Amino acid sequence: QDKKLWGGRFAEATAELVELFNASVGFDQRLAEQDIRGSLAHVAMLGQVGILSAGEVAQITEGLNGVLADIRAGSFEWRLDREDVHMNVEAALRDRIGPVAGKLHTARSRNDQVAVDFRLFTKEAALDLADKTRALRSVMLDEAEKHLGTGVILPGYTHLQVAQPILLAHWFMAYVAMLERDEGRFRDAAERMDESPLGSSALAGTPWPIDRFATAGALGFARPTANSLDGVGSRDFAIEFLSACAILAAHLSRLSEELILYSTFEFGFLTLPDSHTTGSSIMPQKKNPDVSELARGKAGRVFGNLMGLLTVVKGTPLAYNKDLQEDKEGVFDSYDTLSIVLRLYAEMMPKTVWHAEKTREAAARGYSTATDVADFLARSGVPFREAHEVVGGLVGLASRSGRQLWELTDAELKAAHPLLSAEVARTLTVEESVRGRQSYGGTAPEQVARAIADARKALGA
Ligand code: ARG
Numbered sequence: 001q002d003k004k005l006w007g008g009r010f011a012e013a014t015a016e017l018v019e020l021f022n023a024s025v026g027f028d029q030r031l032a033e034q035d036i037r038g039s040l041a042h043v044a045m046l047g048q049v050g051i052l053s054a055g056e057v058a059q060i061t062e063g064l065n066g067v068l069a070d071i072r073a074g075s076f077e078w079r080l081d082r083e084d085v086h087m088n089v090e091a092a093l094r095d096r097i098g099p100v101a102g103k104l105h106t107a108r109s110r111n112d113q114v115a116v117d118f119r120l121f122t123k124e125a126a127l128d129l130a131d132k133t134r135a136l137r138s139v140m141l142d143e144a145e146k147h148l149g150t151g152v153i154l155p156g157y158t159h160l161q162v163a164q165p166i167l168l169a170h171w172f173m174a175y176v177a178m179l180e181r182d183e184g185r186f187r188d189a190a191e192r193m194d195e196s197p198l199g200s201s202a203l204a205g206t207p208w209p210i211d212r213f214a215t216a217g218a219l220g221f222a223r224p225t226a227n228s229l230d231g232v233g234s235r236d237f238a239i240e241f242l243s244a245c246a247i248l249a250a251h252l253s254r255l256s257e258e259l260i261l262y263s264t265f266e267f268g269f270l271t272l273p274d275s276h277t278t279g280s281s282i283m284p285q286k287k288n289p290d291v292s293e294l295a296r297g298k299a300g301r302v303f304g305n306l307m308g309l310l311t312v313v314k315g316t317p318l319a320y321n322k323d324l325q326e327d328k329e330g331v332f333d334s335y336d337t338l339s340i341v342l343r344l345y346a347e348m349m350p351k352t353v354w355h356a357e358k359t360r361e362a363a364a365r366g367y368s369t370a371t372d373v374a375d376f377l378a379r380s381g382v383p384f385r386e387a388h389e390v391v392g393g394l395v396g397l398a399s400r401s402g403r404q405l406w407e408l409t410d411a412e413l414k415a416a417h418p419l420l421s422a423e424v425a426r427t428l429t430v431e432e433s434v435r436g437r438q439s440y441g442g443t444a445p446e447q448v449a450r451a452i453a454d455a456r457k458a459l460g461a
Pocket residue numbers: 024028084085110111114320322324325326
């Protein structure tokens with residue numbers, strides 16, 4: 001165990017349990033690339049403003065690149081007694097180039113160092129998830145277009161009771177709309193967090209004549225953060241990222257639930273690909289939708305990561321508190337989880353086979369065209385509320401006798417309302433019902449075609 005970088009005032013060695021409890025290197029070593037990028041920008045700036053000599057800058061830069069090479073090669077020794085990624089890198093730099101390494105930390109604190117590292121990581125993660133969300137969005141759009149062609153009709157549900165028939169393409173487009181907003185949330189968050197806290201120093205700024213605009217620019221940030229307390233003490237950028245993750249996870253979980261349900265024997269709407277399902281070790285017949293179940297289950301952890309960080313931050317006074325070290329694992333976890341789930345769904349959806357006869361049959365059951373009968377009466381001048389009452393009576397009659405609406409007799413229909421006849425009942429197919437829903441954003445093929453064209457334009461393809 002070497003002497004702590006902060007060890008000056010301490011007379012006693014750190015207790016072993018404290019080392020264990022305090023250290024973050026086990027997880028924050030994931031920020032090594034960002035940490036070294038931040039240090040390279042910092043040392044270059046220290047040279048530019050004349051705080052360090054050109055020779056010192058060259059030595060430190062070369063040393064940092066050497067450390068980075070070791071880390072990339074996997075030959076770097078991460079040490080728990082060196083606590084975190086920042087002090088592991090700095091101590092390794094000192095091992096490599098000697099005492100001049102100690103000049104790197106001029107006009108800097110670990111507080112602004114970790115803040116800049118973590119912002120760099122989170123911004124990249126947000127943009128990466130935006131891209132992966134976009135990729136899935138594009139896949140779902142392709143599926144919508146494919147099924148506008150096949151004309152597959154699906155029962156639309158409310159309360160998980162058959163409500164009205166819809167096009168499968170329309171169902172896909174609902175997810176396209178959600179994913180478009182999800183992508184936007186990641187891009188908005190990335191833009192809002194696009195400020196460099198480097199140079200906030202411990203909390204109050206620094207007397208050194210640093211150039212925060214130079215380091216911000218070198219690191220690819222739009223500008224430096226405006227307030228040093230906020231720069232080192234705020235984590236809302238990570239909370240916002242986790243929030244976008246949570247909402248996306250909720251959407252993917254709903255999709256998962258639908259796929260799980262629709263792939264059951266009882267529904268039989270779709271078959272998931274063998275490549276993306278798993279078997280049972282005891283029941284040879286099983287084909288389990290594990291990917292979807294895990295995507296649904298992991299949403300719980302992704303929500304938890306958001307709630308966890310909100311809770312960590314809520315009681316901390318300005319500016320930095322060690323509590324904030326708890327900001328990272330949830331972000332890593334949500335990022336990793338969604339990265340893989342988005343990729344899995346992009347692979348799985350095009351390989352999913354829909355069973356048009358089953359979905360059509362289900363869409364036709366459950367009196368799904370009852371609204372269309374009421375609309376027919378209302379178009380003939382019957383007030384809609386009265387038409388609703390009449391058709392409700394017919395549905396009651398049909399369901400008590402185990403029939404569908406089109407199986408009612410002419411006499412029964414006429415008795416319910418003189419304008420009704422078997423002729424009307426026969427036109428109430430699911431296809432007619434779908435064709436009729438021409439309102440903007442409705443499920444009529446023309447509307448879905450327009451929505452697909454708009455979505456293509458929005459995707460820039
Ligand atoms: N490992 C710390 C973290 O992740 C780095 C900042 C520590 N700063 C301090 N003053 N103890 O938050």
